[in-house]
Amino acid sequence: MLQNNKIDISVVIPTKNAGKEFEFLLKTLRGQKGFRSIELVVVDSGSTDSTVNIAKEYNAKIINILPEDFTHSYARNIGAENSSGNFLFFTVQDALPSNEKFLHNLMVFLKNNDVVAISCAEIPREDADLFYRVVSWDHCNFFGINNKDKIAKLPKIFNYNTLRQNGQLSNIACFVSKDVFMNYKYRYSYAEDLDFGIRLIKDGNKIALLSSTRIIHSHNRSAYYFLKRGYVDSLFLKEIFNDFPIPHINFNELVLDMIFTYKFINNIVQKISLIDLPVTIDLIESCIKGEYKQILNFTYPETIDFDENQYVDGKFKFFLQELYNEKYKQLSVSYYGFLINSLLAFLNSTFKYLNNIYEIIDVVLIEDLKICLYKQYALLCGNYLAYCYINNFHKENIDLYRIHEELKRGV
Amino acid sequence: MKILYLVHQFYPECYTGTEKFIYNMASMMQKFGNNVKVITYSFYKDAFYDKISKDFLFKQFTYKGIPVLAFRLQKPPLDLHFGLSNKDMIRFSEKIIEIEKPDIIHIGHPMRVHEFVTSAAKLKIPYILTLTDFWLMCPKVILKASNGDLCTGPQKGIQCNKLCTEFQETYIKDRLEKVEFMLANAKGIFSPSKFLANMFKNEFPKLEVNVINHGLRYDNIKTNNKIYRKNDKNIIFCYAGSLNSHKGVHIILDAFTKIKNEFIKLKIYGSGEERYVNRLKDIANGDNRIEFCGVFKEENIGDVFNSLDVIIVPSIWYENYPLVLHEALASNVPAIVSNLGGMAEKIQDGFNGFTFDTGDYKSLGDKIKLIIDNPEILNEIKENIKKNVVIPTVEQEAYNYLKVYEAIK
Numbered sequence: 001m002l003q004n005n006k007i008d009i010s011v012v013i014p015t016k017n018a019g020k021e022f023e024f025l026l027k028t029l030r031g032q033k034g035f036r037s038i039e040l041v042v043v044d045s046g047s048t049d050s051t052v053n054i055a056k057e058y059n060a061k062i063i064n065i066l067p068e069d070f071t072h073s074y075a076r077n078i079g080a081e082n083s084s085g086n087f088l089f090f091t092v093q094d095a096l097p098s099n100e101k102f103l104h105n106l107m108v109f110l111k112n113n114d115v116v117a118i119s120c121a122e123i124p125r126e127d128a129d130l131f132y133r134v135v136s137w138d139h140c141n142f143f144g145i146n147n148k149d150k151i152a153k154l155p156k157i158f159n160y161n162t163l164r165q166n167g168q169l170s171n172i173a174c175f176v177s178k179d180v181f182m183n184y185k186y187r188y189s190y191a192e193d194l195d196f197g198i199r200l201i202k203d204g205n206k207i208a209l210l211s212s213t214r215i216i217h218s219h220n221r222s223a224y225y226f227l228k229r230g231y232v233d234s235l236f237l238k239e240i241f242n243d244f245p246i247p248h249i250n251f252n253e254l255v256l257d258m259i260f261t262y263k264f265i266n267n268i269v270q271k272i273s274l275i276d277l278p279v280t281i282d283l284i285e286s287c288i289k290g291e292y293k294q295i296l297n298f299t300y301p302e303t304i305d306f307d308e309n310q311y312v313d314g315k316f317k318f319f320l321q322e323l324y325n326e327k328y329k330q331l332s333v334s335y336y337g338f339l340i341n342s343l344l345a346f347l348n349s350t351f352k353y354l355n356n357i358y359e360i361i362d363v364v365l366i367e368d369l370k371i372c373l374y375k376q377y378a379l380l381c382g383n384y385l386a387y388c389y390i391n392n393f394h395k396e397n398i399d400l401y402r403i404h405e406e407l408k409r410g411v
Numbered sequence: 412m413k414i415l416y417l418v419h420q421f422y423p424e425c426y427t428g429t430e431k432f433i434y435n436m437a438s439m440m441q442k443f444g445n446n447v448k449v450i451t452y453s454f455y456k457d458a459f460y461d462k463i464s465k466d467f468l469f470k471q472f473t474y475k476g477i478p479v480l481a482f483r484l485q486k487p488p489l490d491l492h493f494g495l496s497n498k499d500m501i502r503f504s505e506k507i508i509e510i511e512k513p514d515i516i517h518i519g520h521p522m523r524v525h526e527f528v529t530s531a532a533k534l535k536i537p538y539i540l541t542l543t544d545f546w547l548m549c550p551k552v553i554l555k556a557s558n559g560d561l562c563t564g565p566q567k568g569i570q571c572n573k574l575c576t577e578f579q580e581t582y583i584k585d586r587l588e589k590v591e592f593m594l595a596n597a598k599g600i601f602s603p604s605k606f607l608a609n610m611f612k613n614e615f616p617k618l619e620v621n622v623i624n625h626g627l628r629y630d631n632i633k634t635n636n637k638i639y640r641k642n643d644k645n646i647i648f649c650y651a652g653s654l655n656s657h658k659g660v661h662i663i664l665d666a667f668t669k670i671k672n673e674f675i676k677l678k679i680y681g682s683g684e685e686r687y688v689n690r691l692k693d694i695a696n697g698d699n700r701i702e703f704c705g706v707f708k709e710e711n712i713g714d715v716f717n718s719l720d721v722i723i724v725p726s727i728w729y730e731n732y733p734l735v736l737h738e739a740l741a742s743n744v745p746a747i748v749s750n751l752g753g754m755a756e757k758i759q760d761g762f763n764g765f766t767f768d769t770g771d772y773k774s775l776g777d778k779i780k781l782i783i784d785n786p787e788i789l790n791e792i793k794e795n796i797k798k799n800v801v802i803p804t805v806e807q808e809a810y811n812y813l814k815v816y817e818a819i820k
Contacts, residue, residue: 024629024804031801057797098810100801123813124442126435126628126805137444147817216806278473357446364476 009103010039010083010178011091014075016067018051018093026058028097034104043079045070051093073186076171080181088181090174090193096216098123105213106175113151113208116200117176119169119193120210121145124218130368131226131375132218134346134353143168145211152209154201160241167198169207173215180205190411191236198240222313223378230382231407238390247338251388251400255327256300257337258381262320263301264340265377267291269311269370278362284369285351292344300331311371316378319406327399339380346376382407412820413446415513419522421451421481422474428734429543432603432625433519437477439809440816448511449474452523453481467503480507491523493550495589500526508534514820515539517812521593522546532596537819539599541623542607544731547590548614550578553657553728561728564614594618598819601812603732604753610729625732626808627741633713635743635793637720639786644674646786648779649719651707651735654683654691659725659749661687664694665772667701672783677701678719716742720789721782724748727770740764741802745792747778763795 011029015022032038040060044052046067055062063082065075080088089103097103106118121140124133140146143165152166171193184199186192200207221229237244268291272284304324306317350372358365385407389400418433437447460468460483469482488497504527508516516531516538518524531538546552549571554562556574565571568583594600594611600620602608608620648667650660660679667677677700679691688703695701707715716722722739724730729752736754739746740763748754750766758764765781768774782789803811 020633021629023634027797027801028807030798096804096806099803099807123806123810126439126442127630128442133442133444214810216804216810353444357441357444359446359478360473362473362476364473 008037008039008085009035009087009089009107010041010080010085011089011103012041012043012076012079012083013091013093014043014045014070014072014079015047015051015055015093016045016070017047017049018054021096022051022093023054023058025091025093025096026054026060028100029103030058031100032097032103033100034107038103039083039085041079041083043075045075071189072171073188073192076192077185080178080185083178086178088174088176088178090171090176091215092172092217094217094219095172098214098216102213102215103175106173106210109149109208109210109213110175110177114206115151115208116180116205117169117174117197118208118210119175119197120173121214122172122217123214125216127220128218129220129371130350130365131372132220134350134372136218137353138349140211143209145209147211149212150209151206152201153206154204160237160244163198163201163241164194167194167201167207168209169193169197169200172217188236188239190232191240195240222316223375224313224315224319225411226375227316227319227378227382227385228407228409228411230379231386232382232411234383234386235390235408238386246387246390247384248391249338249384249387251392251397252327253337254339254384254388255323256329256331257339257384258320259304259324259328260298260300260335260337261339261343261377263304264291264295264298265343265373266304266309267298268373272366272370275366277366278360281351281354281358281361284361284366288347289344292340295340296334298335299333300335302330309374312374312378316374339377339384342380343373343377346380347373350376412515412816413448413511413513414440414816415508415511415516416447416449416519417516417521417524417527418449418451418519419524420453420520421449421479424453424455424481428625428732429520431734432541432543434475434477435626435805436517436519436809436812438475439805440813441477443809443813445816448478448480448513450480450482450507450524450527453483455481455483464503464506466499493522493546495521495525495586495593497526501530504530505534508536515598515816517541517816518597519543520546525589525593528593532592537598538596539601539815539819540594540597542600542602542611542620542731545607545610545729547593548587548611550583550586551575555657555728564610566614591615599815601815604756606729606753606756607731623808623811624803625734625737626803626805627737628805629741631710631712632738632741633717635717637717637793639720639789641785641787643786645676646674646721646783647676647678647719648721648723649678649680649715650723650725651680651715652724652733654679654681654688656684656687657726657728658683659727659770660691661694662725662727662770662772662775663723664691664701666776666779668694668696668698669772669776670779670783673700675700675779675783678704680704680707680715682706712738713742716744719744720786722746723775724754725767725775726751726754728752730754737802740796740800743793743796745789745796747775747782757800763792763800765792 042055042060043063045065110118144150155162155166188195197207268288306321389404392400416433416437421430437449441447460470462469466485467482471480508530518540544552545554548565556562562574571583572580601623602620603625605622608622611620650663722744724736726749731753736746745764747765748758749769751769758766760766765778767778
């Protein structure tokens, strides 16, 4: 434990219409134990609600930036430049420290383990849906932090995978000394935290991802958000990692695949809706996988009614409807796409997760599972559309350019 | 990790604070990636249950996604609600624990399920206990003597023999010995309030009790930002909770009806014993400043707490962790509370609220008048609540327990 702790810390939070739980975040940060003083630095990019007034009430230093100037890097860099703490903690407006020793625990770990920056695993809010929980669990497995802390340095063999596994920091919670940060600062308009972590380990530093201390954070976003998220993730992974593999995908074939897979998920959802609940997880799993086994018996759908689907938001349906109207031409051949296999890999993860936690599937869980399928589908569509865009970058495909303009914004 | 929750009653049959706590913990632990199940005593009719094991009827189902095993004795013993020994339950509880194979058991209330605790100790399954009331030290639960006075604890049974003569000396002695065994074998004892923790530490001096505050669901909470000026007149006072005599609602009415001021209002939310409600209406005697508003839904809590100025918690028993007080504080609404138990623990008179002498309507009346004459003092109280009182979220409460489970497992 640290003795005679007199270190100041600045908490940097970019905000825009931060929502009703923002005040509780500031209150919780003000109540953190183990520091002589905690400075709150709020970088606001044009809130029209009470965000700035609440920040003032909690004596935060407020930096106003124009909405059009906002990038994840710029907002955080300007916050850091205007902070006066020896340490910086970057977080987001909808996160919440898990208890009053949260920041102190991060600092103690930093001091005792010769690391220069720390992030930590997330624990979900009480309303977190199944999709968020499965993805979060998958991430923790990928980074090797399910139930254990990880101190990472530059891997001996490095490629996009090992660099991600060892260099990932997260701006949901990122603790770093100000001196270290100011030598690097954030770059890029997205994935700035990953880039920061990789630069740190490439310079011979160690960083940590903690499971022993976690931050509360989750949100139930729409399928349309995950479409955009999948899109932007893939674009930036390619930008950061030269060796990130981009499959060669034909846009027209992807549209066929997207429509086929959408219809295929509709069929699965219909089928599992007919099962009397509660039932074992195995039964649902075999029902879904039974459909997969018959995939070659399915043909490309003639028509699709997008309006009926209650598990997907309107924006995503509209996006698919437009693609369908403009680009879809039914083929009278068996399915030969690739989206279904990617979806199956995700389903394997999902059932592994479910088997860890549940013994049976009831009406609550089955609804969550249906939504989960569509959100994963949306994420995959985003990934693959990005691959198409990257492949066709110089060919000026007008459809892809329009999609690119739509999907890259606001994530 | 597999976690079993033990509780004396559960949703959808019963829904008091302890059931809410157990549901919150089970639900959050499930969200955190753990396998959970609630084991509860129940009171359903025979036809509800689908399994039978000797004297026990039981059934497994899910409640809002949480697996529940509800059981009932076909012939319950006379001391079902206050006894701590039931030989018939030993084999049943061992069998259930052997089937479930939990890594840890968390007890929300041992009433009617205590033999599961004995079996856990025997089978070397670690367990922790969260104290939610005084049941373990008082078979009457609320530490109230037969003459109606508050009791400060059994003092090894001496006080019970003196104040509650309906219990035999040997019965109390035997019961307290079993409690000591249960507490001594626990891997951790927790309490939502310092007050309850200290009451147990006074009775069992070797006991270590850690405080983990109950968490709130903030999605329904809205901050009350009302600002007061010297000449504000329309101050709205409120009571919210069950309408039972130990809640002391009559004390508010005794105080309020004697205050001559046409501008103030009193809103009473809640339902309860018919006789007591009638008594309250008699005291109100048609005073049109007093409104009986019935029960409000949890999702309306933000609007309710934004439509009033001061909440009053006048209980005449030791409240352990009164939910309504914590919801009021989270909503930035000042409270006047009895100077007793878990209420007084949170409120420092004149700083973040007001306290009055328990059961004394004149003392309460003085605080009400102080606010009516100087409404602007509420501004400073609200500011102090905002800056100094942090009521955790359900996620934070669950995280603290998760850390406990992980350390024990």
